[in-house]
Amino acid sequence: MIQFKNISVSVDKKPILKNITFDLKPGQITALMGPNGSGKSTVALTLAGHPNYQITSGQIIFGKIDISQLSPDERANLGFFLASQSPVAIPGLNVKTFLWQIFKKFHPDQKTSLSEFRSWLAFESDTLGIKSELLDRSLNDGFSGGERKKMEVLQMLVSNPKYLILDEIDSGLDIDALKIISLRIQKLAQDLNSAILIITHAPKILEYLKPNQVLVLDKGQIKKSGDASLVQKIIDSGFNS
Amino acid sequence: MPTTSYKKLPYEYGFSDPEISVFKTKQGINQDVVKTISLLKHEDDKMYNFRLRAFQYFTDQPMPTWGPDLSDINFDDIYYYLKPTDKEGHSWDEVPSEIKNTYDKLGIPEAEKQYLGGVKAQYESEVIYGSLMKKLADQGVIFCGMDEALKKYPKLVWQYFGKIVPPDDNKFASLNSAVWSGGSFIYIPKNVHVELPLQTYFRINSQKMGQFERTLIIADEGSFVHYIEGCTAPIYSTDSLHAAVVEVFVKTNARVRYTTIQNWSTNVYNLVTKRAQVEANGVMEWVDGNLGSKVTMKYPSNILVGENAHAEVLSIAVASGIQHLDAGAKAIHLAPNTTSRIVSKSISLNGGRSSYRGTVYISQGATNARSKVVCDALILDKLSRSDTYPINKNSEPSAFIEHEATVSKIGEDQLFYLMSRGFSVNEAEAMIVNGFVEPIVKQLPMEYSLELNRLINLQMEGSVA
Numbered sequence A: 001m002i003q004f005k006n007i008s009v010s011v012d013k014k015p016i017l018k019n020i021t022f023d024l025k026p027g028q029i030t031a032l033m034g035p036n037g038s039g040k041s042t043v044a045l046t047l048a049g050h051p052n053y054q055i056t057s058g059q060i061i062f063g064k065i066d067i068s069q070l071s072p073d074e075r076a077n078l079g080f081f082l083a084s085q086s087p088v089a090i091p092g093l094n095v096k097t098f099l100w101q102i103f104k105k106f107h108p109d110q111k112t113s114l115s116e117f118r119s120w121l122a123f124e125s126d127t128l129g130i131k132s133e134l135l136d137r138s139l140n141d142g143f144s145g146g147e148r149k150k151m152e153v154l155q156m157l158v159s160n161p162k163y164l165i166l167d168e169i170d171s172g173l174d175i176d177a178l179k180i181i182s183l184r185i186q187k188l189a190q191d192l193n194s195a196i197l198i199i200t201h202a203p204k205i206l207e208y209l210k211p212n213q214v215l216v217l218d219k220g221q222i223k224k225s226g227d228a229s230l231v232q233k234i235i236d237s238g239f240n241s
Numbered sequence B: 001m002p003t004t005s006y007k008k009l010p011y012e013y014g015f016s017d018p019e020i021s022v023f024k025t026k027q028g029i030n031q032d033v034v035k036t037i038s039l040l041k042h043e044d045d046k047m048y049n050f051r052l053r054a055f056q057y058f059t060d061q062p063m064p065t066w067g068p069d070l071s072d073i074n075f076d077d078i079y080y081y082l083k084p085t086d087k088e089g090h091s092w093d094e095v096p097s098e099i100k101n102t103y104d105k106l107g108i109p110e111a112e113k114q115y116l117g118g119v120k121a122q123y124e125s126e127v128i129y130g131s132l133m134k135k136l137a138d139q140g141v142i143f144c145g146m147d148e149a150l151k152k153y154p155k156l157v158w159q160y161f162g163k164i165v166p167p168d169d170n171k172f173a174s175l176n177s178a179v180w181s182g183g184s185f186i187y188i189p190k191n192v193h194v195e196l197p198l199q200t201y202f203r204i205n206s207q208k209m210g211q212f213e214r215t216l217i218i219a220d221e222g223s224f225v226h227y228i229e230g231c232t233a234p235i236y237s238t239d240s241l242h243a244a245v246v247e248v249f250v251k252t253n254a255r256v257r258y259t260t261i262q263n264w265s266t267n268v269y270n271l272v273t274k275r276a277q278v279e280a281n282g283v284m285e286w287v288d289g290n291l292g293s294k295v296t297m298k299y300p301s302n303i304l305v306g307e308n309a310h311a312e313v314l315s316i317a318v319a320s321g322i323q324h325l326d327a328g329a330k331a332i333h334l335a336p337n338t339t340s341r342i343v344s345k346s347i348s349l350n351g352g353r354s355s356y357r358g359t360v361y362i363s364q365g366a367t368n369a370r371s372k373v374v375c376d377a378l379i380l381d382k383l384s385r386s387d388t389y390p391i392n393k394n395s396e397p398s399a400f401i402e403h404e405a406t407v408s409k410i411g412e413d414q415l416f417y418l419m420s421r422g423f424s425v426n427e428a429e430a431m432i433v434n435g436f437v438e439p440i441v442k443q444l445p446m447e448y449s450l451e452l453n454r455l456i457n458l459q460m461e462g463s464v465a
């Protein structure tokens, strides 16, 4: 379990999050909603350990230890996976090679050969609607918004994530793609008994990935929290009701 | 091999009988040293005079001051000639430990290490050497040492030698012309395609490696050859100056690719003049990787004299610490529809400095000539530096030159993104850097590209705070 305990965060000395507390439990889905600029991505980046996001007070408890000082790679190796709101391009970094490197990192003992990995990759890409030529290109370089999001899912599948942080994974995807991807993530989370944090301002994805708890963020603070029924209230009357 | 006997001899020159066993000219350079070299090599009068003329040009020219600082070069400290077989300068113990470590990390075999470390003059690979040479000879290809070529094929050599890099071209080309030794001579007959690259094995075997090597390649009409010089493993040399001259003649419809991987130890001044003349429909490609040396000055030049001639220069420089790598290219368009493409990528780290220096010239009458120059610099830290010095001169209204330059730092967001996938700072940075050089690395033969990537990673290890 991960506990976000009384966390306040500043960027460039500017306070953004104030005293946020919530838990992420294995097998559970948490939805983090709220208007633009309310601090949702800041929560995601703070969880993943972005160096510009300074925790000014509070703790991130993993099991029994405070991990708020760990670097992003140390957190990834504990099972954190951030699907970024806007994944960056790495020119010259071949997608297949990159995925294979992630795979080896997270499966050090597996005997999977490169060719077995390739057929697995071909299958998964096809399921996710990723064109095979995309796998031979540079990572996210010239990819459309939707292609980048699908690429995040592919990376997630090779990483054995225990804590999935999905920052607007739904933006840029058409309705069909959204469904396919949501179901694939759901299966992954079930297989690994992972916790999911879904950040979104569109409730559609929550029809596929039904949240156990819903948090509404406003101006850096948790304004409301509740169960899945809170989603319907937001649909009916917006964030400001 | 006699390794000790000659060391007892005084290093003298000025003898009258070139047959006596003198192995090394005296330290420093003057006219007598130049004469001695020619006499020792039993050269004809023509080369003897060529050398003397070149020496005069060398003395007359000032040190170039427009580029990197060369003021530490002391021409009086250098030995200009020593017999190649006796070039067993130092013991394995003297090879710096960081270079030995690199050999280990690259998994270089013991025998090759000794050679690369400058301990052994020869690296034995007779089998590969012999069978390939026979196949080439059957096709009429000439591939031998420059000294041997001058003896065996003087007419052919003199038809081309010094014709595109004349002895008064620049101070270091003049020095090379005066004291040159070793290097390769290649002649590819009409319409012969040499499938395998002619590469390092050959030069290792035939002792073509040297401080003042001279390479001449003639690709006759419709022929093709890929020549690879140098190797990715660091070459440890106690010699502080490497001044080579390379001349390439690309005849009508011929294509030459010239790949260089330079990884001299960081005490070496690497000042090289490389030039190609390309006739109609000919293609000249330079792929140039610069990892080592203290200072490099190298601008492969292409004189496009025939219609539709094309030149391509792809270069990478990785400058770290005290290194100053000043590299670039020249394209001189003298005929219609000639094209050139120059892609230069540099990485500066740990206080290293890299520069792109290039010239594109399009003469009047070179109608529809086109040139594209792309320079991308990646600077890894605040101590490091990168500059570009492009000169474009277009005298033909229907022609055009395109120039793009970018300077980038490794983005925080790129690093964070890769680290959040589980990669360490070093791994993430290496991925970004390897991606940056990928467009050029992929042009190299497989074994070179793998080693180049590993070397760049080694250079970067521990460079990140």
Ligand SMILES: Nc1ncnc2c1ncn2[C@@H]1O[C@H](COP(=O)(O)OP(=O)(O)O)[C@@H](O)[C@H]1O
Pocket: A011, A012, A016, A034, A035, A036, A037, A038, A039, A040, A041, A042, A043, A052
């Ligand atoms: N790197 C940054 N530099 C400056 N301000 C930032 C930075 N990241 C976020 N902010 C600010 O923090 C607030 C919350 O942003 P964010 O977490 O991205 O919101 P959301 O994801 O809910 O749209 C916004 O006012 C935004 O401008």
Ligand SMILES: [Mg+2]
Pocket: A040, A041, A042, A085
């Ligand atoms: Mg956001």
